[in-house]
Amino acid sequence: MTARAAVVCGLGQWLPARAVTNDELAGELDTSDAWIRSRTGIGARHVLEDGLGTSDLAVEAGARALKSASGLAVDAVVLATTTPDHPCPATAPRVAARLGLGPVPAFDVAAVCTGFLYGLATAAGLIAAGSADAVLVIGADAFSRILDPEDRSTRAIFGDGAGAVVVRAGTPDEPGALGPVQLGADGSADDLIQVRSGGSRDPFRATTARQADPYFRMAGRTVFRRAVEAMAESSQRALDRAGWSVGDVDVLVAHQANLRIVHALADWMGLDRERCAVHLDRVGNTSAASVPLALADAVAGGGLRPGHRVLMTAFGGGLTWGACTLTWPVVEPH
Numbered sequence: 269m270t271a272r273a274a275v276v277c278g279l280g281q282w283l284p285a286r287a288v289t290n291d292e293l294a295g296e297l298d299t300s301d302a303w304i305r306s307r308t309g310i311g312a313r314h315v316l317e318d319g320l321g322t323s324d325l326a327v328e329a330g331a332r333a334l335k336s337a338s339g340l341a342v343d344a345v346v347l348a349t350t351t352p353d354h355p356c357p358a359t360a361p362r363v364a365a366r367l368g369l370g371p372v373p374a375f376d377v378a379a380v381c382t383g384f385l386y387g388l389a390t391a392a393g394l395i396a397a398g399s400a401d402a403v404l405v406i407g408a409d410a411f412s413r414i415l416d417p418e419d420r421s422t423r424a425i426f427g428d429g430a431g432a433v434v435v436r437a438g439t440p441d442e443p444g445a446l447g448p449v450q451l452g453a454d455g456s457a458d459d460l461i462q463v464r465s466g467g468s469r470d471p472f473r474a475t476t477a478r479q480a481d482p483y484f485r486m487a488g489r490t491v492f493r494r495a496v497e498a499m500a501e502s503s504q505r506a507l508d509r510a511g512w513s514v515g516d517v518d519v520l521v522a523h524q525a526n527l528r529i530v531h532a533l534a535d536w537m538g539l540d541r542e543r544c545a546v547h548l549d550r551v552g553n554t555s556a557a558s559v560p561l562a563l564a565d566a567v568a569g570g571g572l573r574p575g576h577r578v579l580m581t582a583f584g585g586g587l588t589w590g591a592c593t594l595t596w597p598v599v600e601p602h
Contacts, residue, residue: 274392274403276444276594278337278434279601281564282328283314283427283551290424297420304424309527313427313552315412321353322430325557326363326408329430332602333404334367337434343400345374346390348383348407348556350585351414352376355466363406380461381523381584382451383407383556385592388435389449395437406432407556414463416483425526426484427552431560443574444597447510450502451590460487460494461585495529498589499581500536506591512577514538519572519596523582524548524558533581545571558582564601574598 289312290301304310316325326347334340345367347360360374379386384407391403408430415422438445464470465480472480499522507514520543522530527548534541547565554561559580566572574596581591 270439272396272398272437273440273445274388274395274435275438275442276433276446276597276599277340277436278333279560279564279567279599280329280332280334280336280432281430281561281601282325282332283429284316284325286315286317287312288315293420293424297418297423299420299424308425309549310424310552311549314429316410316428322349322351322408322410323353323359323362323366325410325428325430326359326406327366329408329432330363330367330404330406333432333434336600336602340402340434340436342369342372342402342404342434344372344391344394344403345369346377346387346403346405347374348377348379348387348405349409350378350380350383350555351410379584379586379588381525381553381555381558382582382586382588382590383584384431384559385449385580385582385590386451386588388446388592389451389590391435392446392449395435402434402436404432404434406430407558407560409555409557411484411555414482414484419483421488422484422486425553427554429551429554429557429561431557431564433560443595444599445594447593448506449590449592450506450509452498452502452588454587457494457587458585460491460587492526492529494587495525495583496532496536498587499523499533499583499591502589502591503537503579503581506593507579510593512593516577517543517579518576519543519545519566519578521545521559521562521566521578521580523584524551524562525553525583555584567599567601572596
């Protein structure tokens with residue numbers, strides 16, 4: 269009996285209308301367009317307007333992915349996010365309801381920038397187990413909501429957005445079938461990427477409000493090194509499990525954290541930089557939305573075409589990381 273595989277059959281994306289340029293940030297902070305571009309490669313990022321939340325991003329991207337999949341009925345929704353609408357409940361059920369999907373199972377996955385790959389692995393497991401025949405996987409984050417307004421490093425890097433795919437049950441040998449998803453984590457370094465306050469360990473209370481830190485913090489230099497090493501290792505393992513060599517990769521879709529990280533990863537692996545999908549110059553680091561947004565951008569720009577062999581990889585807080593391969597199918601993104 270042929271094993272059931274998760275096959276990509278729909279792709280959608282959504283970015284808030286407002287784009288914040290480096291020059292606009294320079295008007296508020298001690299920074300400049302040249303400083304930001306030289307250290308990150310980022311020129312602009314999109315920011316969600318007041319009154320909206322992550323669910324609004326996710327609904328827009330999810331609806332477009334469903335349209336791309338020709339309206340295929342899905343049996344579950346997996347939402348990867350670090351910026352849920354509320355600490356409780358999860359945001360995915362609200363997204364599923366707003367999409368009119370009925371009482372399908374819907375839940376959040378929290379793995380920060382690796383969240384989309386964790387979501388794909390979860391969807392692939394649901395399909396392999398026969399618990400679902402089609403799953404909507406969304407990566408959505410509104411990091412502008414958790415950034416320190418006075419921190420030029422994080423405000424220069426992060427933006428808001430959402431990307432989504434529909435995966436359906438199929439066979440491992442058809443285009444779009446996900447290869448083995450190689451995942452990893454190291455909780456001993458969870459303080460390198462963290463929002464310290466607001467959880468059960470350090471809750472917000474009136475008596476401790478002055479000491480609370482509600483903002484996203486990141487140890488940039490250490491994270492840079494760990495990110496390149498972890499993505500390179502997981503990528504090689506994913507390639508090995510798929511029976512591919514580095515030379516087989518047509519397009520590397522790495523988490524769009526920083527252009528220097530993307531290029532360092534390509535160099536480490538011995539992959540031509542021209543094979544890297546890059547769109548962070550226009551949208552910044554969109555966390556869990558990064559990989560699906562990069563896929564959609566590469567397809568729209570003609571850099572990713574049916575038959576191309578794709579390596580996806582990401583690194584995020586937790587620490588978490590992962591990688592996966594697939595041969596790109598005929599999919600029209602929306």
